[in-house]
Amino acid sequence: MQIDGIITPLDDQQIQDALEQCKVLVIGAGGLGCEILKNLALTGFKHLHVIDMDTIDISNLNRQFLFRSKDIGKSKALVAAEFVMQRVPGVTIEPYFGKIQDKDDDYYHQFQIVVCGLDSVEARRWINAKLVEMVDEEDPESWKPLVDGGTEGFKGQARVILPTMTSCYECSLDMFNQRTSYPICTIANTPRLPEHCIEWASVLEWPKVWGDVQYDTDNPEHIQWLFETASKRGSEFNITGITYALTQGVVKNIIPAIASTNAVIAAACCNETFKIATMAAPYLNNYMMYTGNDGVYTYTFEHQKKAECPVCGSASMSTTLDPSMTLTELIDWLQEKPDVQLKKPSLRTATQSLYMQAPPVLEQATRANLEKPLSSLIDSGDTITITDAALPVSLQLRVTYAQ
Amino acid sequence: MSFNSQPSIDLKTQKYDRQLRLWAASGQTALENANICLLHASATGCEILKNLILPGIGSVTVVDDKIVDERDLASNFFLEPGHVGTNKAEAVTSLLTSLNEDVAASHRSEAPHALINATPQFFDAFDVILAMDLSDEDLIKLSDFCETNSKILISVYCKGLCGMFRIQAPEHTVIESHPENAVDLRLTQPMDELAAYAASFDLDAMDQTDHGHVPFVVILLQFVEKWKKEHDGKPPKSYSERNELKAQIRAAMRTPDEENFEEALAQLWRLASSNELSSDIRKIFEHPSCDVLTPDSTPFWFAARGVREFVNNQGQGQLPLAGKLPDMKSDTKNYVELQLVYRDKARRDLQTVMEHVHRLLQEVGVSENYVPMEMIELFCKNAAFAKLLNYRSITDEYTSPNTKAIADGLAMDENMAYYLVFRAASRFYAKYKRYPVGSGSDAGGDISRFKDFVSEWLESIGLEVDMETLAKPVTNYVYFKNKEVANLGALVGGLVAQEAIKMITHQYIPINNTCVFNGIASTSSVFEL
Numbered sequence: 001m002q003i004d005g006i007i008t009p010l011d012d013q014q015i016q017d018a019l020e021q022c023k024v025l026v027i028g029a030g031g032l033g034c035e036i037l038k039n040l041a042l043t044g045f046k047h048l049h050v051i052d053m054d055t056i057d058i059s060n061l062n063r064q065f066l067f068r069s070k071d072i073g074k075s076k077a078l079v080a081a082e083f084v085m086q087r088v089p090g091v092t093i094e095p096y097f098g099k100i101q102d103k104d105d106d107y108y109h110q111f112q113i114v115v116c117g118l119d120s121v122e123a124r125r126w127i128n129a130k131l132v133e134m135v136d137e138e139d140p141e142s143w144k145p146l147v148d149g150g151t152e153g154f155k156g157q158a159r160v161i162l163p164t165m166t167s168c169y170e171c172s173l174d175m176f177n178q179r180t181s182y183p184i185c186t187i188a189n190t191p192r193l194p195e196h197c198i199e200w201a202s203v204l205e206w207p208k209v210w211g212d213v214q215y216d217t218d219n220p221e222h223i224q225w226l227f228e229t230a231s232k233r234g235s236e237f238n239i240t241g242i243t244y245a246l247t248q249g250v251v252k253n254i255i256p257a258i259a260s261t262n263a264v265i266a267a268a269c270c271n272e273t274f275k276i277a278t279m280a281a282p283y284l285n286n287y288m289m290y291t292g293n294d295g296v297y298t299y300t301f302e303h304q305k306k307a308e309c310p311v312c313g314s315a316s317m318s319t320t321l322d323p324s325m326t327l328t329e330l331i332d333w334l335q336e337k338p339d340v341q342l343k344k345p346s347l348r349t350a351t352q353s354l355y356m357q358a359p360p361v362l363e364q365a366t367r368a369n370l371e372k373p374l375s376s377l378i379d380s381g382d383t384i385t386i387t388d389a390a391l392p393v394s395l396q397l398r399v400t401y402a403q
Numbered sequence: 404m405s406f407n408s409q410p411s412i413d414l415k416t417q418k419y420d421r422q423l424r425l426w427a428a429s430g431q432t433a434l435e436n437a438n439i440c441l442l443h444a445s446a447t448g449c450e451i452l453k454n455l456i457l458p459g460i461g462s463v464t465v466v467d468d469k470i471v472d473e474r475d476l477a478s479n480f481f482l483e484p485g486h487v488g489t490n491k492a493e494a495v496t497s498l499l500t501s502l503n504e505d506v507a508a509s510h511r512s513e514a515p516h517a518l519i520n521a522t523p524q525f526f527d528a529f530d531v532i533l534a535m536d537l538s539d540e541d542l543i544k545l546s547d548f549c550e551t552n553s554k555i556l557i558s559v560y561c562k563g564l565c566g567m568f569r570i571q572a573p574e575h576t577v578i579e580s581h582p583e584n585a586v587d588l589r590l591t592q593p594m595d596e597l598a599a600y601a602a603s604f605d606l607d608a609m610d611q612t613d614h615g616h617v618p619f620v621v622i623l624l625q626f627v628e629k630w631k632k633e634h635d636g637k638p639p640k641s642y643s644e645r646n647e648l649k650a651q652i653r654a655a656m657r658t659p660d661e662e663n664f665e666e667a668l669a670q671l672w673r674l675a676s677s678n679e680l681s682s683d684i685r686k687i688f689e690h691p692s693c694d695v696l697t698p699d700s701t702p703f704w705f706a707a708r709g710v711r712e713f714v715n716n717q718g719q720g721q722l723p724l725a726g727k728l729p730d731m732k733s734d735t736k737n738y739v740e741l742q743l744v745y746r747d748k749a750r751r752d753l754q755t756v757m758e759h760v761h762r763l764l765q766e767v768g769v770s771e772n773y774v775p776m777e778m779i780e781l782f783c784k785n786a787a788f789a790k791l792l793n794y795r796s797i798t799d800e801y802t803s804p805n806t807k808a809i810a811d812g813l814a815m816d817e818n819m820a821y822y823l824v825f826r827a828a829s830r831f832y833a834k835y836k837r838y839p840v841g842s843g844s845d846a847g848g849d850i851s852r853f854k855d856f857v858s859e860w861l862e863s864i865g866l867e868v869d870m871e872t873l874a875k876p877v878t879n880y881v882y883f884k885n886k887e888v889a890n891l892g893a894l895v896g897g898l899v900a901q902e903a904i905k906m907i908t909h910q911y912i913p914i915n916n917t918c919v920f921n922g923i924a925s926t927s928s929v930f931e932l
Contacts, residue, residue, distance in 0.1 A: 006882070009881075009884055010882060035893065043889050058417045059418065059421055061418050062420075089484060190616065190735050192739070193730050238735075254424065255421075256422065258422045259454045263450065263897030263900070266893070267891070268925065270893070271890040271925070283925075284925045292911075295929055298925075298927040
């Protein structure tokens with residue numbers, strides 16, 4: 001056990017024992033996942049699981065080193081697990097070729113640590129919320145640290161999330177760049193950039209020409225059509241710079257990726273996983289950002305937990321409303337709230353259902369409440385519990401009435 | 404409707420797609436022509452090679468005379484149980500080679516020490532030499548060779564939960580540094596064509612649609628012109644004057660949501676930026692290599708001098724225009740016309756620079772082809788962000804340690820202490836033929852032994868150090884137990900490969916010259932020593 005910055009001697013048998021008893025889930029077997037599996041196996045973890053829903057593509061081979069040309073088309077999770085088990089004797093890796101959402105609480109309960117090398121915000125939100133949700137104060141085993149890494153070009157970040165205790169993924173949602181989106185009026189009427197022409201081809205022209213047929217971003221013929229169509233539009237408007245590569249990049253939202261950045265971030269994540277499992281050295285508290293395009297630069301800091309975070313916050317959201325506001329008006333208000341992003345919320349209190357979207361019989365039973373003023377349904381100071389398919393956990397909203 | 408048979412994109416381009424988007428075909432070609440030598444097939448060394456082989460480096464050669472021991476398997480992914488008892492270089496090469504069929508991988512079953520001392524001409528064939536865990540003596544010899552023969556040398560030490568590396572290289576120039584925010588709109592000194600274009604808009608006479616589609620560049624230039632007429636020909640200079648201008652622009656908005664006017668307000672700060680050349684480009688212009696051109700000058704210096712001639716003459720103090728226009732609220736016609744104004748000026752500036760370069764080449768008696776057109780074009784597009792890095796040789800550093808930088812570093816950054824501890828450990832090994840690892844009950848013995856050793860060494864190089872600042876790093880080093888830790892090898896392997904790629908492609912900016920990664924605190928530091 002490390003004390004005050006002095007580590008445990010690395011040949012201490014307790015370290016080996018701790019590693020062997022620790023079951024780790026690796027989410028993602030791509031650029032980060034391949035590195036994570038290699039590192040954890042070599043470190044001395046013996047029981048790993050890996051989940052990935054993708055198959056291997058030729059463009060993966062510049063960095064996802066567990067895969068070869070002969071593996072193109074196969075499941076990443078299956079091929080990665082097999083490769084590492086064959087190379088590093090003594091480790092067992094159980095792969096799952098599918099979505100993280102396919103697995104239930106019992107599945108996740110078996111692990112001590114979860115390490116993510118994902119490429120999607122949605123998937124990270126889901127696993128983050130799942131682990132927060134699973135925390136049962138009566139059961140210390142229900143508490144699973146989450147180590148999360150992400151990369152883009154020469155940049156990346158690694159963080160340690162202790163569910164309910166530290167800042168979680170949802171707490172930092174506003175830190176991440178939204179994907180560039182172009183206004184539809186620009187695409188339709190006033191294109192200026194080659195990207196606008198490509199979006200016109202994919203968003204407007206394709207459905208016009210092909211109707212219900214969706215374009216497949218992995219189909220080179222579809223990309224070629226989009227490229228040629230975008231180019232024609234470009235020449236109409238005197239816009240240059242449309243290339244096949246740019247077309248691909250825009251429609252697939254391609255993020256540049258190289259082996260070295262993935263190596264750095266994955267290793268940082270595995271180093272933290274090692275420290276969490278063995279307590280041999282202090283682990284990251286809690287965020288390390290990395291940029292490698294200009295020198296080598298890391299920024300290590302503690303990201304603050306948000307009290308009102310919908311996933312891990314203890315403070316419920318509170319608001320002051322007009323008592324004559326109807327339930328429908330409240331639902332409209334919730335749908336428009338940008339930091340919550342609800343689609344079809346259901347509302348209830350501790351004692352009654354206010355409005356439930358499903359099942360049909362409950363929806364019918366509560367429909368009458370929609371037009372009632374709030375004051376007839378709840379008292380000032382009451383808390384409404386809001387659930388929604390888009391939200392990983394329920395939201396608590398404390399309502400007080402304006403005088 | 405049907406699909407045209409699409410031109411097949413070759414497999415290599417498909418495979419390397421994700422990295423080509425970072426360094427393009429020119430960077431890829433540079434990588435594919437580079438030859439790398441690894442001295443000592445350590446876990447870290449193999450990780451570095453993995454990260455160079457995967458993107459398609461030209462060739463790698465692994466040098467090691469050691470025999471694979473079972474303990475080596477624990478941290479090195481490129482060793483299998485079947486390799487125990489065989490030569491380490493041969494073993495790792497057999498597994499590294501399967502990472503990428505485009506790369507030529509070979510090995511040499513010999514001690515790096517022998518090659519460095521007896522047959523250094525072995526290193527002629529390489530562009531980059533990666534040296535793992537060399538003794539000071541061998542490193543200095545290798546450093547001298549690399550300095551004389553213009554090789555890139557990266558010296559790496561990685562143990563336990565920390566690692567460090569040091570780059571030595573010939574003068575390194577970067578034209579394509581890929582800056583994040585590189586937009587030069589010339590708002591404070593618009594060229595004639597831009598001023599004329601901006602003046603051609605009659606905002607007041609426009610209908611609502613057109614008014615809302617005037618590019619913000621035009622709006623800013625027009626309002627600055629108006630201001631100048633009302634202020635004795637002077638543009639807004641102070642913060643409060645610019646605020647006044649902002650208020651004037653805001654007042655001219657016809658509706659509260661005219662995006663182009665919002666952009667003009669948001670971009671008004673550009674009027675405050677100075678036209679001065681960046682210190683980076685000034686350093687290049689002021690360098691003797693820019694003054695004195697000979698047939699031995701590299702193409703970079705001819706190009707740099709050509710740009711300098713432009714700046715001092717036709718440019719009137721300004722660099723050639725890069726010509727890029729960021730996106731902005733505008734109709735297509737105005738945007739394309741405005742873009743053309745910038746592009747035409749950039750083209751003319753490029754033409755002038757080219758004429759300067761060709762004249763300079765002629766004066767020195769060198770062929771015009773010596774400086775490719777593409778390089779001059781790249782320079783003109785990126786001149787404001789070009790970089791020149793001069794690396795101090797390792798021999799120089801080791802014989803005359805930069806005690807000021809070390810003392811300053813120690814005062815603020817515990818990673819400087821780890822740098823010193825790694826350096827000291829190397830010297831400890833040279834003296835006692837073992838690393839300070841303690842053993843069982845005597846861990847404490849080695850800790851104090853090593854502490855004294857470090858203290859003596861620092862004193863000998865003229866450093867007065869409070870050994871308390873070094874107590875934890877010294878203790879932790881002993882507790883590393885001379886272990887190669889896979890995670891740190893992988894991390895440092897990623898960093899070193901990244902730097903090697905930057906050096907080889909001359910794109911992005913490498914460190915100068917020492918990096919320490921601290922896996923205990925999860926921090927990194929860069930020092931110039």
